[in-house]
Amino acid sequence: MNALRRHRKLDAIWASEPGWKGWTSSVNHSDLGRMFLVTAFFFFLVGGVLAMLIRAQLATPDSAFVDAGAFAQFFTMHGTIMMFLFAIPTFEGLAIYLLPKMLGTRDLAFPRLTAYGYWCYAFGGAMLLVALFFGIAPDGGWFMYPPLTGPLHSPGINTDFWLIGITFVEISAICAAVEFTVSILKYRAPGMSLDKMPIFAWYALVTSLMILTGFPPLILGSVLLEVERAFGLPFFQADLGGDSLLWQHLFWLFGHPEVYIIFLPAAGVISTVIPVMARTTLLGYGWIVASALALAFLSFGLWVHHMFTTGIPHMGLAFFSAASTLVAVPTGVQVFAWIGTMWKGRPELHMPMLHILGFFVTFIIGGLTGVMVAVVPFDWQAHDTAFITAHLHYVLFGGFVFPMLAGIYYWLPLVSGRKRLFRLGELAFALIFVGFHGTFLAMHWVGLLGQRRRIETYDAETGWGVINFISSVSSFVMAIGLAMVLVDIIIHSFVAVRGPRNPWRAGTLEWAGMSPPASYNFASLPMVGARAPLYDTPDLANRLAKGEGYLGAPEVARRETLMVDAANGRPEALVIYPGNTRLPILMAAVTGGFFLSILLKLFWFTPLALAGVAALALVWVWQLSARADQGPQEVGHGTTLPLASEGDRSPGWWGSTFLLVANATFFGSLLFGYAFLWTVAPGWPPAQWLAPSWVELAFGIGAALVAALAQHLSARRNRAGTAPMVALAPALLATVATAVAFGALLLRLPPPDGHAYAATLLILGAYGLAHALLVGLMQSFLILQIRRGFTSPQRRAGFAIVALWSDYLAVITVLILLAAHLPGMIA
Numbered sequence: 001m002n003a004l005r006r007h008r009k010l011d012a013i014w015a016s017e018p019g020w021k022g023w024t025s026s027v028n029h030s031d032l033g034r035m036f037l038v039t040a041f042f043f044f045l046v047g048g049v050l051a052m053l054i055r056a057q058l059a060t061p062d063s064a065f066v067d068a069g070a071f072a073q074f075f076t077m078h079g080t081i082m083m084f085l086f087a088i089p090t091f092e093g094l095a096i097y098l099l100p101k102m103l104g105t106r107d108l109a110f111p112r113l114t115a116y117g118y119w120c121y122a123f124g125g126a127m128l129l130v131a132l133f134f135g136i137a138p139d140g141g142w143f144m145y146p147p148l149t150g151p152l153h154s155p156g157i158n159t160d161f162w163l164i165g166i167t168f169v170e171i172s173a174i175c176a177a178v179e180f181t182v183s184i185l186k187y188r189a190p191g192m193s194l195d196k197m198p199i200f201a202w203y204a205l206v207t208s209l210m211i212l213t214g215f216p217p218l219i220l221g222s223v224l225l226e227v228e229r230a231f232g233l234p235f236f237q238a239d240l241g242g243d244s245l246l247w248q249h250l251f252w253l254f255g256h257p258e259v260y261i262i263f264l265p266a267a268g269v270i271s272t273v274i275p276v277m278a279r280t281t282l283l284g285y286g287w288i289v290a291s292a293l294a295l296a297f298l299s300f301g302l303w304v305h306h307m308f309t310t311g312i313p314h315m316g317l318a319f320f321s322a323a324s325t326l327v328a329v330p331t332g333v334q335v336f337a338w339i340g341t342m343w344k345g346r347p348e349l350h351m352p353m354l355h356i357l358g359f360f361v362t363f364i365i366g367g368l369t370g371v372m373v374a375v376v377p378f379d380w381q382a383h384d385t386a387f388i389t390a391h392l393h394y395v396l397f398g399g400f401v402f403p404m405l406a407g408i409y410y411w412l413p414l415v416s417g418r419k420r421l422f423r424l425g426e427l428a429f430a431l432i433f434v435g436f437h438g439t440f441l442a443m444h445w446v447g448l449l450g451q452r453r454r455i456e457t458y459d460a461e462t463g464w465g466v467i468n469f470i471s472s473v474s475s476f477v478m479a480i481g482l483a484m485v486l487v488d489i490i491i492h493s494f495v496a497v498r499g500p501r502n503p504w505r506a507g508t509l510e511w512a513g514m515s516p517p518a519s520y521n522f523a524s525l526p527m528v529g530a531r532a533p534l535y536d537t538p539d540l541a542n543r544l545a546k547g548e549g550y551l552g553a554p555e556v557a558r559r560e561t562l563m564v565d566a567a568n569g570r571p572e573a574l575v576i577y578p579g580n581t582r583l584p585i586l587m588a589a590v591t592g593g594f595f596l597s598i599l600l601k602l603f604w605f606t607p608l609a610l611a612g613v614a615a616l617a618l619v620w621v622w623q624l625s626a627r628a629d630q631g632p633q634e635v636g637h638g639t640t641l642p643l644a645s646e647g648d649r650s651p652g653w654w655g656s657t658f659l660l661v662a663n664a665t666f667f668g669s670l671l672f673g674y675a676f677l678w679t680v681a682p683g684w685p686p687a688q689w690l691a692p693s694w695v696e697l698a699f700g701i702g703a704a705l706v707a708a709l710a711q712h713l714s715a716r717r718n719r720a721g722t723a724p725m726v727a728l729a730p731a732l733l734a735t736v737a738t739a740v741a742f743g744a745l746l747l748r749l750p751p752p753d754g755h756a757y758a759a760t761l762l763i764l765g766a767y768g769l770a771h772a773l774l775v776g777l778m779q780s781f782l783i784l785q786i787r788r789g790f791t792s793p794q795r796r797a798g799f800a801i802v803a804l805w806s807d808y809l810a811v812i813t814v815l816i817l818l819a820a821h822l823p824g825m826i827a
């Protein structure tokens, strides 16, 4: 087979449907990555317009351009859009687009999940835009503190849009994080051991793990606040045993890691671009990986520095202040590694490099003001002033927008296959740089003079007019620069002439395919022996196109790639992907129906939507099932490998494992909330405990343990070729009994709107019940599959996945029932 025939054949297998149809049915990572990036950029424009409106209002004293209510919506939506609808999705889009290409594989681990995540993001973002358009947008600030956002002080629908819309969007972040983690660990080119991974993949891995453990506390907080608003359960109301500080803890448990979730991908771009621009290799690869891991770890112990003014005990202040200054160390290691890399090489000042320089100047200043506000007495002065707003923009714009602009200019030739036409980018950079520093240096200054953030106006007597005017004019200069970047990209993408492959002479694998990339990425998969394969094998691209790698002989019309050992990259299994489908967009729409039913208080529709999601999920999984064993397959170079979907450690098992990491963090945050209210909130102990019952406790725990054990037994029997139903039927029965135990708990609770104690137990019980039902559904599904001949001793992946979930159910059942019954027993 020659290269052209191979290309035609592979493209026929991998291509998305043509035209707009392809948009709704594509599961291809290149398509979805582009859709993510375009949508995120659109939200950046919306957020930018809001910023301009804010600056227009603040340009002069006593201005009446917008009123206080609109101003509150503008700054809240600006912050919300920039953080949730621009920054995180930009990372997702970039990683979705690049990771498979960099890792030398053909797609991400779960193509349909990529699409589902995109549509959740698009629909959730659209909800927030609708709110903005009709003037009913959230207005409580991007961190939504109750009691301001509670039912008493924000009775309208505005806050609900935030809580529900953002939770909807967050599904996409969790999907992407699961997907990236599994893809980076298991879907790489043969031979790519962990220490040969491109540095960007390391950053994406750390970021994904942080999303899995950082987002669940916020999702929990949003659920609790929405439940309080909709049903009057008093989690955050001090008179009924709640505490509004609980929200602040949950929010910043998410919010501080969020800053690094935004910064680390940008650092990944910087670490990729600098060595190429300096014509050398990255200095201190191992140190950089270690410091990224250290940053991730440290950042979870810092959240309290956002709460220095809330009356934290002195010991706490000292600890969190010291910890906050400590993060400067791993950040410093990375900055020095980058400087060292430039020192070692010969930096060439191409477009990407300009923005990297912009990053250095801006981010270092932001880091310095960060160390200033980590010092408690200074923070007491600067808290809630424009100084903080200026600081956070130095970090976010410097640490994210500049690196991303560098990344755009770096990878644009890959995406488009073209050369830049005009030198518009240089002028744009100058305007952005000057405009940015004009805007925010001025804001530091008025902040120190006492101007507070989030206040729509100030008196002329304050004398802040001139500084604010400078700030506003500069912000318009920056906006013009950003608009020019957009024009530059559009010209580049549609008008410019074709360019060479790999114009920067980079060494990583994304440059070893066609440009613009083919739907299947690589005609055959490379065998990787170095961190920069293209430096060792300059003609790698041609050799892959000629089919010299793995999977170079597409005999059967199916989408194939390889799964490897997580540590050393030895090929382990052959993966067969599903093809184009509209199932993800449909499922996202039904998920949207679920969220809308809560937003609009159409509660009769909520269970219907949930049932719809469950039904679609079953169709989703059903489509992966096979009726016959397929056994080991030829993958090239005389290697035969088993199918990934046969055996215990299937892609689904890996996905479930990391989804459960996020789930466990959610549950852990809930237990934290329970303990926090117990120990800190006023109004405890409650007037009435749940009347404890040894019988219920023993029954529930026993049932969940039996369910888990029987589930494992059924897997073992299936593997041994004996009938698995003998154990699976009792497992299902025991799961139903677990559900009954949770039902009993929920029925006997004291009134949940009377005290936060009963309200928290209600959530704990509902969480347990939901998981018992879920596991029961999975077991029933497995039984159906057995009956229909979809399992065998070889096709056993389903057993291992259900076992994972029933183990989890057993653990949470023990913890929930103990948390419910013990207090009453002790009292």
Ligand code: HEM
Pocket: 048, 051, 052, 054, 055, 075, 076, 078, 079, 080, 082, 083, 087, 140, 141, 142, 143, 389, 393, 396, 397, 400, 401, 439, 452, 453, 454, 455, 475, 478
């Ligand atoms: C495009 C240029 C930008 C300009 C001119 C700008 C301007 C502003 C201004 C003036 C405020 C303060 C409103 C007030 O408290 O009175 C603000 C708040 C904020 N901005 Fe930006 N911003 C820009 C980009 C960004 C980006 C890229 C991010 C994040 C990635 C961001 C995140 C935030 C956040 C989180 C707040 C706080 C919102 C709140 O107080 O609830 N901004 N911005």
Ligand SMILES: [Cu+2]
Pocket: 255, 256, 259, 302, 303, 305, 306
């Ligand atoms: Cu922080």
